[in-house]
Amino acid sequence: MILNVLEKKQVSKNIFSLILEKPKGFIFYPGQYLDVELPVDDPNGSTRAFTISSSPTENSLMVTTKKGISPFKKFMENIKPGETVSTSHPAGTFTLDETEKAVFIAGGIGITPFRSMIKYVLDQQLKTPIILIYLNSVNNFPFKNELDNWQNKLPNLKIHYVNTTVQGKLDKGKLKIILHTKYLILNTIFYLAGPPGMVDDVEKILLKIEVDPINIRTDRFDGY
Numbered sequence: 001m002i003l004n005v006l007e008k009k010q011v012s013k014n015i016f017s018l019i020l021e022k023p024k025g026f027i028f029y030p031g032q033y034l035d036v037e038l039p040v041d042d043p044n045g046s047t048r049a050f051t052i053s054s055s056p057t058e059n060s061l062m063v064t065t066k067k068g069i070s071p072f073k074k075f076m077e078n079i080k081p082g083e084t085v086s087t088s089h090p091a092g093t094f095t096l097d098e099t100e101k102a103v104f105i106a107g108g109i110g111i112t113p114f115r116s117m118i119k120y121v122l123d124q125q126l127k128t129p130i131i132l133i134y135l136n137s138v139n140n141f142p143f144k145n146e147l148d149n150w151q152n153k154l155p156n157l158k159i160h161y162v163n164t165t166v167q168g169k170l171d172k173g174k175l176k177i178i179l180h181t182k183y184l185i186l187n188t189i190f191y192l193a194g195p196p197g198m199v200d201d202v203e204k205i206l207l208k209i210e211v212d213p214i215n216i217r218t219d220r221f222d223g224y
């Protein structure tokens, strides 16, 4: 698909979003991604996957990324409104099960699928209980203002921000304090998204606290 770039938004110093025109009849599920292809000569190829950080209930599509050092990222940073990008159709099975309690664990830019899912839950007035554990190495958490605002409107959403530089990495002790009860661990789907190393570390902790592997869903952002 060829999509028009409507806007480029600075989310924080190192993070920006591209707002793309949503074609008529475009269907996707919160948590899915697009493969974006750019006309660039890059040793790692000219395509990258980006989660759609907007919700299906919003009027446009959004992808959000960190500034980088690759030719691909340099090109992406210079895209201007009025230009176009080439993308695949939405893909991926890292999507929300609305009927089960959810714990979302995001590592940095891994917040993108959860922004989409939470906005969807809000707009569709779903009752899905959600705990978001948002890990970031700096205090500037992308989308924090929006997330705080949505938390105020959603009694079933609880957000824990963890600055890993100050508070240290997530470990068994911290996770148990956040999750409180065994009941939560037994009857909940855990969704992990972010850099592969972070996802692997958190998955190991979940297995240690006896979360059933069948209840763990992962979205590894290869390339970080």
Ligand SMILES: Cc1cc2nc3c(=O)[nH]c(=O)nc-3n(C[C@H](O)[C@H](O)[C@H](O)COP(=O)(O)OP(=O)(O)OC[C@H]3O[C@@H](n4cnc5c(N)ncnc54)[C@H](O)[C@@H]3O)c2cc1C
Binding pocket: 033, 044, 048, 049, 050, 051, 052, 064, 065, 066, 067, 068, 069, 070, 072, 073, 092, 109, 112, 113, 219, 220, 221, 222, 223, 224
């Ligand atoms: C299903 C899926 C969904 C994804 N969703 C997203 C998403 O929503 N958002 C997203 O951003 N990515 C997402 N990714 C990852 C994305 O596809 C890219 O692989 C990733 O953004 C890295 O891009 P890049 O290869 O162009 O490298 P770069 O971003 O240029 O990074 C290359 C390497 O350099 C490091 N680096 C970057 N900047 C610096 C610097 N200033 N100094 C030193 N080192 C640096 C990076 O940490 C990395 O190790 C997703 C991947 C998958 C598989």
